[in-house]
Amino acid sequence: MTLRERDKKAIWHPYTQEKTAADNIVMVRGEGTYLYDETGTKYIDGTSSWWTNIHGHAHPYIAEKIAEQAKKLEQVIFSGFSHEPAIMLAERLLSILPGGYEKVFYSDNGSTAVEAAIKMSLQYWKNKGEERNKIICFRDAYHGDTFGAMSVSARGVFTDPYSRLLFDVVFIDTPDFSNEEEIKKQLRSAIRNNTSQIAAFIFEPLVLGSSGMKMYSAELLDDLIGICQEHKILTIADEVMTGFGRTGKMFATEYLTHATDIICLSKGITGGFMPFAATVVKGFIYDAFYDDEKSKMLFHGHSYTGNPLGCAAALASLDLFEREGTLNKIGDITKTHEAFAKRIKDNPTLRDVRQQGTILAIEFEVGQGGYLSSLRDKMYQFFIERRIMLRPLGNVLYILPPYCISGADLQAIYSAIEEFTAQKR
């Protein structure tokens, strides 16, 4: 049997209707922007393997640091014990995050980083003597796939089969650049209608990823955070996708004046090598759990919390930001995207072209949005045939490349996109 056949026989892939999907392509090697399949065919990884890879595939420096750590101390229980890479990483994250965060709580992936943030928010109020069980979120939010993370995400096709077991949240509309006053009004009225019941407001800063790279302004977000602060409602920035340079600055919340109370990090944190996450908080959140009463502790932890290999990878990734001038590369991608966006923005097949840093999103006029659209599958296949891995969200095609991508490879992706839009015309 070929590897593809063996894959189909033994594995159930995530987010895949395996009956109608094409066979999974089996990759055997990665290098920089490229992945190579078992026949040696080279693909451009146009979305950084689910938005995780930032310095390029199999970067030798990160690989080496993981290897060193694995030989020395691979894992230690993180309750009652600690280790140097975890301490160094926490210090380093705190030093680069905007806004005076004080404590780092580790976990394994974006969903668990969000689950920890939700639990912190609820228990913060309980420890303060208030019962607050409601969370505000955007109608098109995506925060992960576990029940808590799904509950604070959009209701729709992703959540339908499990919706009866999700907890209730308070939705406000998703902002764009035209409805800012309306969104502020909705937030104010959501707070008014649920007096003393709102624990927190959770959001993807500047870009809502999975719902189609929907973008909104830092000014609006600053206002929304300001409104929450007036009412002492905790704010949670889910920077799982936006963190580590993706939006042009190291963190999307650097575009803000106000600081949030909690910030969730994952995906790019290890440079794209392995699962790892952090939920970082202001001192006053931690203080609400720091008590003589043992039951005020946070009841959350995973076996591999603070895993030394994940910490080593994350430290190495931060080293590379300095050694390789990664923020300059991000600036270059941003400018190159801008030029291309200008070139195609009047194309009649397109409804919208939008950009935030290294993320360029192109929304088609025709075809419905949503995960199940047929345009999506057509686009996906078109680019795979051209050896470019893109993964449209409904009628929204987007590029979210590793920061090491060359100008030539960016142009290759742009050309393929223009070829596709020409077909559509």
Added chain:
Amino acid sequence: MTLRERDKKAIWHPYTQEKTAADNIVMVRGEGTYLYDETGTKYIDGTSSWWTNIHGHAHPYIAEKIAEQAKKLEQVIFSGFSHEPAIMLAERLLSILPGGYEKVFYSDNGSTAVEAAIKMSLQYWKNKGEERNKIICFRDAYHGDTFGAMSVSARGVFTDPYSRLLFDVVFIDTPDFSNEEEIKKQLRSAIRNNTSQIAAFIFEPLVLGSSGMKMYSAELLDDLIGICQEHKILTIADEVMTGFGRTGKMFATEYLTHATDIICLSKGITGGFMPFAATVVKGFIYDAFYDDEKSKMLFHGHSYTGNPLGCAAALASLDLFEREGTLNKIGDITKTHEAFAKRIKDNPTLRDVRQQGTILAIEFEVGQGGYLSSLRDKMYQFFIERRIMLRPLGNVLYILPPYCISGADLQAIYSAIEEFTAQKR
């Protein structure tokens, strides 16, 4: 500042009341059964660092395999794509699991393995045209810390601050060796009282871990599974702790005659090196999602699903089971535990001494159960002072060692336990 001080300043540790807890001990190196702190002091890891480490710390073979993989292919999006280590691991897991499982779904930790299993169960029924939203579980169960996993776990101190947002489940009492008929009666009546609403029954096979290593018979579990099968209720074995040799056989479900429909694996799966998990299912479960209708797919996935480093570690760990005759070591630990259990079982300070394979649990007569008991802290400190890492669950002290532990180190732990019981007398 010392590492301990820096740790306290920057990190929020899981399951820790940091105000009353002793300073976290900072480990710098691991080797076999031992961890070494920054002063060079050597500790015996008596509970395998949260039940994860099975072949010993920093095992060079697993470290080497991770290093090789990191240099070659560290990560690839697992939707639309696959890679050889994931395929080999799935085939290998299917070949060693009892009971004819057919498909492997990967995720990152025990909680997500359980969340995936719950979502599969609910959507299985929905895809079949039935709405079934209730799950049966044991009253003292522990299945993880995310909202879905918490919902199917015991209500109590762990879940109190978040309990208003947990979904309802159907609890039956926790079995022991004296109440088997009663448990079967409760399961039958739970099914009768919720006709056509029960999607699945989830359980920790043979040993309920976090609630205090509560043990029950394989015969009873077989009967319970049989009752579920009569009513076409799905069965989910959470082998996150019990898997990979812990209970004396490779999987706890090997003690059963009936096979479960879904099995959750994590912790020991990577030999204790890094977060990774799998939810493995029978073919008929997968078939209910395999459809021309795209919306029947499973809507679950994490960025690092099927991470190549995790797969490489897991394959290496399975190699070691063969190369190092690990099941023989497990047999030796089992026998050594048995002899010690016989020696202390009549000690008047003890209520119960119970064992399942490499897990030996000693329940004290005095002191309440539960996470917040003061006996727990006293015991914890007693053993740490003797350089033995044990982590009692309330009044239950247990040993759950790496399989490479020597007879001398086991005896050292036993002696310390006898010293403690002598003090208590």
